[in-house]
Amino acid sequence: MSQSQTRTSFIIIPSMILALTILFCIKKNNATAASHQQKEVASAMEEPTFYPTVGDSKYDVIFAKEPSFISQKFDFPVGKPDGTNYFKAREFGQSKHLGEDWNGKGGGNTDLGDPVYSISNGYVSFAENVCCGWGNIVRIVHKFPNHPEYPFVESFYAHLDEIHVKEGDFIKRGQLLGTIGDADGKYSAHLHLEIRNFVDMGVGPGYSDDTFGFLVPTEFIEKY
Numbered sequence: 001m002s003q004s005q006t007r008t009s010f011i012i013i014p015s016m017i018l019a020l021t022i023l024f025c026i027k028k029n030n031a032t033a034a035s036h037q038q039k040e041v042a043s044a045m046e047e048p049t050f051y052p053t054v055g056d057s058k059y060d061v062i063f064a065k066e067p068s069f070i071s072q073k074f075d076f077p078v079g080k081p082d083g084t085n086y087f088k089a090r091e092f093g094q095s096k097h098l099g100e101d102w103n104g105k106g107g108g109n110t111d112l113g114d115p116v117y118s119i120s121n122g123y124v125s126f127a128e129n130v131c132c133g134w135g136n137i138v139r140i141v142h143k144f145p146n147h148p149e150y151p152f153v154e155s156f157y158a159h160l161d162e163i164h165v166k167e168g169d170f171i172k173r174g175q176l177l178g179t180i181g182d183a184d185g186k187y188s189a190h191l192h193l194e195i196r197n198f199v200d201m202g203v204g205p206g207y208s209d210d211t212f213g214f215l216v217p218t219e220f221i222e223k224y
């Protein structure tokens with residue numbers, strides 16, 4: 001190899017290495033950007049399947065974080081799962097009643113302190129003492145997957161003696177939420193149960209001509 005050839009090689013070979021290195025870096029950066037972009041597109045596409053029915057309501061977001069608390073089926077809240085040893089002292093619609101009054105078969109206050117269970121998986125949206133005849137109330141929102149009419153229902157348990165849950169808790173079907181009470185001595189002990197297909201309405205009057213947003217509890221539970 002002549003001296004001039006050697007000098008040329010000294011210039012050409014490092015230049016080629018540099019060029020190849022630059023080319024490699026550009027390709028790598030492009031690939032990283034592309035995969036980042038792909039991930040963004042994929043997560044944007046995943047979102048609608050994550051919120052299948054009503055988009056991004058408060059309760060969709062809550063249940064998306066805890067999908068194991070989405071409802072599968074519904075049971076009765078006393079004598080679980082089917083109301084054994086209890087009867088309805090007052091039906092839905094009787095004297096404009098917006099719920100059902102569940103009593104122990106022994107009558108009177110024999111059911112005072114009996115366990116009350118969540119009718120399904122859900123999220124405790126309210127657990128407080130309310131004035132004017134209601135006593136302790138627990139309200140639970142249930143996500144109801146793929147129902148054509150209502151994506152959520154609410155169960156409403158009133159006159160409780162004790163409350164064993166607090167607002168913000170997730171709850172499983174059949175889990176203890178409180179005990180049957182007498183609303184601080186206002187009635188003989190019983191559970192007032194409402195099921196609503198509009199969640200977070202006002203506490204309500206318990207009796208009304210207007211049944212908008214209220215379902216017949218026994219019919220609903222037996223259906224699901």
Ligand SMILES: [Zn+2]
Pocket residue numbers: 090097099100101191192193206
């Ligand atoms: Zn009642």
